Amino acid sequence: MRFNSKLFFRFLMFATLALIISYSLFQNFAFSNFETYNENATVIAEPEPKPEVPDYKSIFSSELSTFQKKIIDKARRYRINGSVIVAYKDQILYENQFGYKNPITKEVMQPDLSYQLASVSKQYTAAAILKLHEKNLLDIDHPVSNYLADFKFEEVSVRDLLKHRSGLWNYMYLTEQYWKDDIAPNNLEVVDLLNTHAPRLNFPSGRYFSYSNTGYVVLGAIVEQVSNLTLGEFIEEEFLLPLCLDETFVVKNEKNDDFILDGYQAYGRSFIKLPAGFHNGAIGDKGIYASPKDLFVWFRDLKNANILSEESVNLMFGNDKGGKNKRYGMGFRLEKKAGKKIIYHNGLWDGFRNGLEYHPDDDLVVIVMTHTQNKRKHYFQDYIVKSAKQLIQTSEKKLKLQEKDPELIL
Numbered sequence: 001m002r003f004n005s006k007l008f009f010r011f012l013m014f015a016t017l018a019l020i021i022s023y024s025l026f027q028n029f030a031f032s033n034f035e036t037y038n039e040n041a042t043v044i045a046e047p048e049p050k051p052e053v054p055d056y057k058s059i060f061s062s063e064l065s066t067f068q069k070k071i072i073d074k075a076r077r078y079r080i081n082g083s084v085i086v087a088y089k090d091q092i093l094y095e096n097q098f099g100y101k102n103p104i105t106k107e108v109m110q111p112d113l114s115y116q117l118a119s120v121s122k123q124y125t126a127a128a129i130l131k132l133h134e135k136n137l138l139d140i141d142h143p144v145s146n147y148l149a150d151f152k153f154e155e156v157s158v159r160d161l162l163k164h165r166s167g168l169w170n171y172m173y174l175t176e177q178y179w180k181d182d183i184a185p186n187n188l189e190v191v192d193l194l195n196t197h198a199p200r201l202n203f204p205s206g207r208y209f210s211y212s213n214t215g216y217v218v219l220g221a222i223v224e225q226v227s228n229l230t231l232g233e234f235i236e237e238e239f240l241l242p243l244c245l246d247e248t249f250v251v252k253n254e255k256n257d258d259f260i261l262d263g264y265q266a267y268g269r270s271f272i273k274l275p276a277g278f279h280n281g282a283i284g285d286k287g288i289y290a291s292p293k294d295l296f297v298w299f300r301d302l303k304n305a306n307i308l309s310e311e312s313v314n315l316m317f318g319n320d321k322g323g324k325n326k327r328y329g330m331g332f333r334l335e336k337k338a339g340k341k342i343i344y345h346n347g348l349w350d351g352f353r354n355g356l357e358y359h360p361d362d363d364l365v366v367i368v369m370t371h372t373q374n375k376r377k378h379y380f381q382d383y384i385v386k387s388a389k390q391l392i393q394t395s396e397k398k399l400k401l402q403e404k405d406p407e408l409i410l
Helices: 005-037 061-078 118-134 158-162 171-178 187-197 213-227 231-243 292-303 310-316 377-404
Strands: 082-088 091-098 100-102 264-267 270-273 333-337 340-349 352-359 364-370
Touching: 061 091, 061 377, 082 292, 082 377, 091 292, 091 377, 118 158, 118 213, 118 231, 118 292, 118 310, 118 340, 118 352, 158 213, 171 187, 171 213, 187 213, 213 231, 231 292, 292 310, 292 352, 292 364, 352 377, 364 377
Parallel strands: none
Antiparallel strands: 082 091, 082 364, 264 270, 333 340, 340 352, 352 364
């Protein structure tokens, strides 16, 4: 029989191709069955893509231009020397500074300077206590005397201090009457003044709400006794360093003096620089310095439960079911207007007038900080809140309309 080389090579190529296809099918089948039926195999799911976050500052740009002109005009009319931040859904929509850093020399205001927060400081003190509570180092429902051994008013609880229901005397009156040293008393020394010179409580602890700077000074003393750190060291270690808040200070010193504004008081047609108050040795009720941006970052992370647990944040915002006082949470005042909740705190001290407002229903945060004892700051802040709400409502309405029918928006 004659050998047909052409037919042989065709057969060989066909057989080789069939073998390759068979091996490939077998391999796919084998590995497919292994992945499907092996109970111990780990299935790695691909992460779901994160939803794209809208850039509201860009989306609202045309409305923001009008808003900015209105705020600048109002700041000029009210002679504001200070700074403003307006934030929506955790994004800063608007920030600006107005007037003078030094109203005597007319040195123009600069960004990123730190203000004495005055009573806006109380939220940091409340957060410090609740952080210790979360760590089981104290219980806010236990008596203060559990943590300050010589505290004479044994019926006062830590919660009473946080909620301004303690009945304690105003420590500033005691300091002015009984403190003889040139250096103002610190927190523990204020506690000694209370133990020595306050004969009784103003009312039974827990019965009434009465706004008390003394309570927050005593809370500062508790933090120091429980943590073995000063209040400033504890706040810095637990909050400021982790959040990289390098424009927030608890103590004013030579290192940060250039970054902290001085307080001023109008005097005739000019101003006078105010000296540090005699009660500045005690902190917790006041005493923290922060730039507007740092204050915003702090509050944003606080409300989003990145600093404390959600349970603690609810206590601060008055959302706990057992809270007796609906006017004050812990470190924050509470109010309702037109059925909507407002969480806020204002501060007044040494020429500084500051305010932080959070409107949860609108997801709106407004910060206004001034340093020249300007009584119109309150009206300026109200105007900004009202204008910001109008801005958001108009912009969101326009955005929804545009999404529904783009041709309607030119």
